[in-house]
Each structure stands twice: as structure tokens, then as C-alpha cells.
Amino acid sequence: MTRARSLCSSLLVLTLGCSSGEPPTSGGAPDHSLGPAVRRLSTAELEATAQTLLGSGTALAAALPPDARQSDYSRNVAQSVDSLLLGQLFDVSRSATETLDLGQAQYPSCARTALPADRECAGAIVNLLARTAFRRSPSALEIEQLLGLFTLGAQGSDFKSGIALVVRGLLGSPKFLYEVTLGEAAPGPNRLTNDELGSELSLLISGRPPDEALLLAASRGALASGEERERQALRLLQLPESAGLYRRFVQEWLGLIGLNGLSKSSQVISGFPALREAMISETNQFVDDVFSHQAGSVAALLAGGYSIVPEALAGFYGIQPTSPGARVNLAGLGRVGILQQASFLATFAHESESAPVLRGKAVLTRLLCLDFPKPTDLGVDIVFPAADPAATTRERFERHATDPVCRGCHATLDGVGFAFENFDAAGHLRTSESGRAIDTSGSIQLDGRELALTDSAALASALANSEQVRQCAARQVVRFAAGKSDVSVEQAFVDSLKAASAERRATFLGLFLEFVKSDWFAWRSAQ
């Protein structure tokens, strides 16, 4: 029992890290930097660029293998270009370019009538396309190489075939597939190049290639300034196409991406696949609203007291359908924020019953950035509580509290998870289970204090006002941006936020802007 407790406690401390107390550096290499990296773009990022290149949707994201993730984030430096992905990319880009329409407004007007020998027109288009694909201005040599592809493609065919081959070349180019953050080739810590800064900023904030304004700022060297990066990020964040990134960030942060890979027992709910779509839709609309109107306030996400409920979900929630996009106050139903939305509750549950351990772990690891040892590290087998039709789920799981080995971690995990017990495996509100009243009381150690909880609404309110949650949110922003977990950089960034305003620290908009402005965004350690 003692060993279990002490190991659990030490890992909690290790994950939280310790503040160095040093002031954040400014305008130079920070004490802790991310390493230089070559990150393969996520399928969503690849698709967004392909759409920009072709002016229309492609089947790229659907055709490519799903992303390998880090901490559920699809921005993952460990992703690679394997044989299956490259082969499918090769096939999809060929079919996508067969319907290339050079009459679209994004292409120079010469493209509509150009002949195969028109290298001037081809050069203009190639320059345009390469700026998008490479996320920077191409060099003269790069243009020349691409024009070589154009000539080959147009040979014995037409102008469009030449451009189509260029697009295929770009879609398979390492310069397109990888976000390169190696920095300037100099000894010691490196500042990212102007081109790398523009590319990184655009992909992080909008998930898309840079627009002309950002490319211009990068080419002028303006992005070396943290203030200019912040200004550009704010501009990008206001673009409608950036909204998809907020949704993706929240879904990945909270693990809601797992919902599509889950099912529910027919004894719990029927028609789950259709309802699953409505659940995701609710969360997406809610996230849009919180980011649009409240700067991505962490408190609003957790305890805003409202949601935007699609018609297909209204019956499930026991409310009357409302007009599309309208806010609905659900606090009276115990649904005060994203943790009480069906998407979260159904994701962190088993097929036929609720899952206090999964829900507790989700809150503690994703919102408080705690970590827990695996039971096997403690010499404990992971044993699912035996079925008992006469007992509630809570009663079955309370064995954890009586088993001295399990109690070390489960007193923490289950104390949080039990607060959600008024929601079943699908996220449906319930007051009883197995003929017995539901008990939603729980507890949490938050900001150094032990709090008693009446239910998950009380939990959400406590989390919404927690400095520990705000710090974890900052860590999550770094983890997402870096494409990996780097505890030193995360801690350094959290420490630097002491100088930021309360609003900055309490909103995801503020956290993203602070990170983009910081030296951790702009500098990399020595190779």
C-alpha cells in the first residue's frame, strides 16, 4: 500500500514539474527550447493545402491512413511518410489533378487559353502554387525544377496537363509534406528562419498554408518580432477558416476524437451512430461559440452554463428543440459545460455502463495534466469489477477504495469520476441505477486543497476557477504546438505566464497568442 501511494505521488509531482523561478527570456534563445524537428503534416493540414492548391475539395484526407497521434494530438513530430501513405498520396493526387480547373479565379487569366509552350504563364502559375505548397517563396532554382515538370507534363498534351504534373509534384514534395523547424544553420541555439516562422505560425493558428499577408511579413523579416507574430496570429484567428482548428484542438485535447470509434450497447441506447454525429455537432457549435464570443475562455468551456443543442440531440437531453445555433441554458439539467456534454460522457464510458475511472482519469490527465502509474507498475492486475445487477456502478467500483493497493491512485481517480455518475454510458441523465439512487458525491485535490463535490457541475465550477487548470491549459497549448510533450518547455512557458494578464492566462486565445509571441515559438535548441 505504501509503495503504491508513494509511487503514485512522486509521478504526480514529476509530471507537474517545478517552477524554475527564472524570468522568461525575451528576444533570444530561452533556457529550455524545443529541439529542431521535421514534422510531417497531419492529414487535415495536407487536405487544407491540397484544397488551396486545387481550389476545391479533394479526397486526400479520406484516402490517406489516419494520423498517428501524440497525446491525442494530430500535430505529431513522430509521424512519417510510410509506403502506404506515399502510394495513396500518389494515386489521389493523380486523380485530383485530372479535374483541375484552371478557369478558377485563383489562377492568372492567362491559364484559360495558354498553349503548352507558354512558359511565362506557366511560370506565373508555378510560382503561385509553390508559394502555397512550400509555405514560402520558391527560389529561382525551385521554379526552374517545377517548370521542368510542367514541360514534361505538357509535352504531347496540353497546358493543363503540364500544370497538373506540377501540382502532383508539389503534393508529393517533402517541402510540402514536412513542416521544417530547424532554424538558421548556425552553431548553438537557432532562431527559426523567416520562412519557417511564417509556415509554423500559419499551420499552428489556422491549420492552413500562409496567406499573402503572412508570406509578405515573413519575407520582410517582420516575424522575428514577437509582437508582429501576435498581430498576425490575431488576424488569422479572425478568419472563418481558422475555426476548424479550434474545434480540432478541443476535440484532441479532451480526447473526443475517440467517440467515432466507439459503440454503445443496444441495451443502453438505440440509434447511437446517428446520435453520435449530433453529439459531435453540439460540441463543435459550442466550441465555435466560446471561441468566437469569449476568446476560448477556459471557464466558459467548462462551466459556461449553456450549450447549442442540435435538434437530433434535444430529445436525448429532454428539452424542446430550439432554433439552430441558439444558446440553451442546461444548468438545471446538470449540464454546465463541455464535461457534461454527451460527447465527453459517451467517449469516457464503456459500451454498456458508465466508467468512473475513465472519466476521472480524463479530467485529471487532460485538465490538470496529472499522470498516473499503470497498475502493473505497482504489481496490480487491472481487473474489471464483477457484474452485479443489484449494485450501482459506483458500488462495484468502490472496491478500489477498500483495496489498499488500488486506493493509492483510485481515491484520486474515482473521487472525480463518481461525480459524473448521474450520466449513463451514453451520457443520458439518470437518477437511479439497478433500482438504487445515484450518488454523485466526490472529491478532488485542486490548487492544493481538497474539495468535496456534490456532482460534476460542482466539479466543473471548481475547475473553471482553478489556476491549476489554467496552467494545464497552457501546457496543452505547448504540447499541441510542439507536436510532442516536452515537460521542460511546458514548465518554462507556464512560468513565463506569471507576467501575463489574467485574461491572457484564462483563455485559449490568450494562451495561443502568448506562445506565438514567445521565444519558445521562435527558437530551437542546438542540433
Next chain:
Amino acid sequence: MIRRTSLPISRRAALTALGAGATLAALFPEARPLRAAPAPAKYFIGVYMPHGMAREFWLPKPGFQISYEGSSLAPFDDAASYGQSFRDQIVALEGLDLTAGLLASTVGHDASRVILTGSGTNGQNASIDQFLAIEQGLGQMTPLSSLVLGVGSANPALQWCISYAKGGTALPKIIDPVATFRHAFGQFLVDPDPAAVARAAREQRLGKSLLDYWTRDLAELSARSPQTERDKLDQHATALRELEKRVIGQSLTCAVPEQPQASQFPAVGSYQGGEPYFDVISNLQIDLMVQALACGVTRVSTLFLADLSRTHFDPLLPEDVHTDVAHRYAAAGREGSGGNPTSQARLARQNHYTYSKIARILQRLSEAGLLQQTVLVAMSDMGDPAKHSSRQVPTLLAGGWGGALRAGRHIDLGAEGTPSNRLLVSVQQAFGVESDSYGQSSDPSVLSGTLALT
């Protein structure tokens, strides 16, 4: 003698020769074992079995009896269903622990990662299939270095993958038989129409130019990237070489098989409506896999099988196999008594189903004359699934291993647990790799040693 057909093969000619549902025997009438004497293994197949094992109904009875009532191994002694008994082509290996995973907190479902890598979550080494295919060159001369397949889930998370590239990244699986066909055989389909032939020739020319363009850019990027990024970029280079083989075109040692009809499986994904079709999909994936081996498309393949949840194939199993079969399993002691026999019999039914698919693999391999040169390893991520325990995982070895396996027997390595890395060492040695360790671990002692399999 195996017939070698130079590319391009006429799709029309191939399809005319083969009717729908043609068996492998019909597909490869000339295919026979290449040598009578033992030779180094030539083909590798790794299979993932879901949700642990019911040892009680897995354990052979004295005399290596495996067809007793309830035995999960019974499909290997079922000539009526699989053309012949494979009892003398298998080994029931008992006593392996996924030790390298246990030492790295990689347990339960995540331990599927350990099966072929011999390393835990943070391992950087390739799984044995990729090690053989890429690092040892087994896949160098074939159009595909390997064929990584699955049923149900394409998710590349740890608990859904057994194949890993050097560097530790999971390799994506193909779960749609149509996609498997296109990936393995699509490049060999050529329309004999003269206009189509001209288009193909042009496409080949363009493809070569694209490859040149990408290869140059990748080399430039690799040259300025730090060592930490090298494995990743090497994998990209491997992918380019693989694509080059496809663009240039390679010879095929058989006729292209029939393309699966997508109408047979309107959905392929788990929880996406694919469950009712998993049996059809499993069979097609297996047939295509063995056809790919027999045709010389690849020599290495892995298959990640799905469980029976929501398939309703077995009316005696509940809807949710994961929760209601695996989690409810109550094991007997090693001496064979205790636990809950009903729960043991249920898990054994799931195991029996999975083994029936492996028996199908053996049947197809035998029909293609590849069985003696094949190394097949089938393993679950857990022994006792109710405990999510990666210890004492009953393991199936099959095929001739090129003479490196004396089959038709039960091997018990003992209750204390033997690191599964030793199995991987034995596998690589069956392919002539003279190394006495495999995998990565904080405790190097678990990595070395072999199993006495001959």
C-alpha cells in the same frame, strides 16, 4: 516450376482465365515447394489475436490432442473445413511473457505493440516483420516490402498495431479488401487497349520524373536534418524506393487474382457498421495476403484481426465480447482447476474463431506450396484478459519455418515466464540473421536467447 509472367499482364486475359471464387489451387496450379530439403524461411506472417486467451481450452491434451470438445485449437485438426489437418504444422507455445513491455509500462491492450517489436511504448526498433523486410532486405526485391493488413480498425494507436517502422512509429493498416487488392495488385492491371497502353507508358514516364524530383528534395532535407529525425526520413526514402518499384514495374509470378466486390462489404470499420462483414473481410484479407505472397508481390505480411463484438456470428457469445467475454473471464489455476468454466468456454469460442482464420491462412499457404518456407506467429496482447495481464500468453507458431521448427507439439516454457524477445530472436535466426538478441528494454538481459524449437 513457378510460372513467371512479365509485366504488363493483361487484366482482361487474367480475368478471363479466372472465374469469381477461384481457389488458390486454380490460381497457382504450378506452384509447389521450391525445395524438398529444409531451406531458410522465406515468408513471414504475424497475426494479432484479440482479447487474450483461455488457456483452459487452448491447452492440448496428452498426445497433442487438439480436437477435443471446446478446444480453441480444433480448427488446426479439421480436414473437412480446411482441406487437411494442420496439427503437425503447429506448435502450441506456452509460458511467454511480453516482458519488455512489462518493464516499460506497456501492458494490457497496448501490449500489442510488444508482440513483434520486443520493446515497450518508447521503443525505437522496428517490429520483426519490418526488420526482416527493410533492414534485412527480405522485401527489397519484391514490389511491396510488406503488406500490413487489419480487420475493423485502421487506428494507428498502440493497441491497434503490431507493425512498427524503425524509429518506433506504427505502420498504418489496410482494412478494406478492395484497397488491399489495389495496393497489392493494382499496379499489375493494364488495360490491353492500345490507347490505355500508351497512357500507361506516359504515366510511367511522368512517375519517374516525379520520383526524381521528390528523391532530390528528400536528400536535401535529410542532409540538413539532425540525427533525431533520421529514422523518419529514412522511412520516407524507403517509401520512395517502394513507389519507384511500382512505377517502373516488376514481374509477377502469377496471374492477377480477382478484385473483391465491394458490394460484399458495404462497410469496413468497427463501430461504423462494418461488423456484419468482418468474416467476409477477414477471409478476403487472408486470401489476398497469401496470393500476394504466392505471386511474389511481397514476402512479409501482418494481420490484425478483430473480435466478434456485434458481429452476431456466434449466437452463444454476447454482443460486447470485450466487456462481457474478456473482462468476465475467470481463469483456472495453472494446475487446471478453479475459475469459471463458463467464462473460459466463452473466451475459447472467440479464440476458436480467430484460430479458424489462421487455419484458413495455413490452408491457403499449403495450396500455394508456401507453407514449409513460412514463419507464422500468432499472439494476443494478453494471457488472462480479465487481469489485462501480458504474462503467460499462449502463442501459436505455424508453418515449416524453413526447417527451424519441429511442429506438432506443445512446448511449455514454465510458469516463471520467458521473455517473448527469445521468440523474435528465433524468428530472425530462421531467416538466417545471425544475431542473438531482439528488441529494446531497460533490462538488456531479456533481449537475448533463443527458444529450442527444433
